[in-house]
Amino acid sequence: MLAAAASGDIFASPSARQVESAIKSVPSDVGTILVITNYTGDCLHFGLASAKANAEGYQKGPVTVIVCGDDVSIGKGDNGLVGRRGLAGQILVLKALGAAAESGLSFEKVIGLGNALRDQLVSIAATLDHCHVPGRSEHAQLNETTIEIGTGPHNEPGYKKISPVPSPEDLIKLLIQYLTDPSDPDRAYVTFNKDDEVAVCVNNFGGMSPLEIGALTDEFLNQLPSHIDPIRVYAGCLETSLNAPAFSLTICNLTATAKNAGLEVSKLLECLDAKTESAWEALAGSQTQRRPRKSQIVDSPLSYPPKLPEIKTLFVNPQILESSLRKACSNIVAAEPDLTKWDSIMGDGDCGETFAAGCSALVSALDRGLASSGSLLSLTSHIASITETRMGGTLGAILSIYFNALTAELARPPYEITAAPARACEVLMGHTMAREGHRTIMDVLIPATRALREKAGMREMVEAAMRGAEGTRTLTPLLGRATYVGGMEGKELPPDPGAWGAMEIIKGLWEGMGEGGGANGSA
DSSP: OOSOOOOOSTTSOOOHHHHHHHHHHSOOSSOEEEEEESOHHHHHHHHHHHHHHHHHTOSSSOEEEEEEOOBOSSOGGGOTTTOOOOOTTHHHHHHHHHHHHHTTOOHHHHHHHHHHHHTTEEEEEEESSOOOOTTOSOOOOOOTTOEEESOOTTSOOOSEEESSOOOHHHHHHHHHHHHHOTTOTTTOOSOOOTTOOEEEEEEEOBSSOHHHHHHHHHHHHHHSOTTOOEEEEEEEOSSOOTTBOEEEEEEEEHHHHHHHHTOOHHHHHHHHHOOOSSTHHHHHOOOSSOOOHHHHOOOOOOOOOOOOOOOGGGBOOHHHHHHHHHHHHHHHHHHHHHHHHHHHHHSOSOHHHHHHHHHHHHHHHHHTTTTTTOBHHHHHHHHHHHHHHHOOHHHHHHHHHHHHHHHHHHTSTTOOTTTHHHHHHHHHHTTOOOOTTSSSTHHHHHHHHHHHHHHOBHHHHHHHHHHHHHHGGGOOOOSSGGGGOOSOTTSOOOOOHHHHHHHHHHHHHHHHHHHHTSOSSBO
């Protein structure tokens, strides 16, 4: 990478004296290259330092400046005097030149590579808000309905504001258009031909989470034009702007760079892949052997329910069945905010969303006619598949085991609908240490299925489920993430969200039976 770096105050260029100190700290008999981004202060101070170094001769080799500008947001018609602003594309120039110099490439060749690489970069940024500069009480702000594109790394306003905020897919589509549209005479700085090899960067300005940057990178790669297939992908904090919730996208034509620099693409890749003693490895990883993108991501195939026996006693009124299931799903949708809130207090906050995801998939299956046959075996088998493929985490695993066991127990003679749920619960207990009194979903499943087996009535099952869910408010967590939460002693706890969600489903099934017009209290 670099031999030295000169830093100024926040969002300000270092002074010429600071730059001179950096130059003197790394003496060279061959030459020194100052790589900067295209901002007035940088150009003036680094230019002055370069001129003084050459005039005073304290470096045996010449000192030269490469000015990098890669922003495409402001078109050619509006930046004729100053040129393009510098964004994160500069990092590729720093990396390539540092490795090229280390490899023994001549001073002139390294300068030629820097100029060639600089000219084959296009970048654009987007921000959700401006950063907070330490010591300043006032800072620019964007409201939550506005996003700014064409922003720079120094907290300056962008080229354009968009409101309402577009979807991530639409935003990436717009930014890619700015970067790659050959028909835009104002922004077509770099041409990308079909066989050109390219590198891309997704830069985190500092305030985006790794998850968000990962999602943006995925969307960027998915939407790139078909003739642009990156052979190197760099994502993370390349060039930051304190805590700005912003990012930039960069595309570099490596083929054109190598050609204009008089090098082979393999040499340029060698420079980009060269190991450093910096954070570069955390962003670049090892990409010397890259597989096609389609082979990097493997979708987990949906497991389709097996063909099941047709058992007369396991068929019920299709209208009542569908009404019950839809009411149960409706209950979960209504309860989801509370489930999420309660799980955020005692867990990781995903319980409500997990329940809702499963119910959403079930409603879609109902829309396709899942309940039309009235087959309970078909239903429980399909729900088992949904819990396995659509519901993650501990809750998804618990429910997947339960519904797979329920399907098996229902299909076992003597085909007892009221006893099978309790037997399935016993199977589930063989896979988890959770029991009644542990403040988990089992505080509802165990007593509810037991009541159904002993009383053979849905009303008793619902009452047991409600008692169990309500009772979790006074229980101490003994399993799961809630056991790690301190400072809750003596405080009123919310109910366990897993238990409450299970209760809402059981209650909804019963309520839906009444709405279906076929059952008031018995299964």
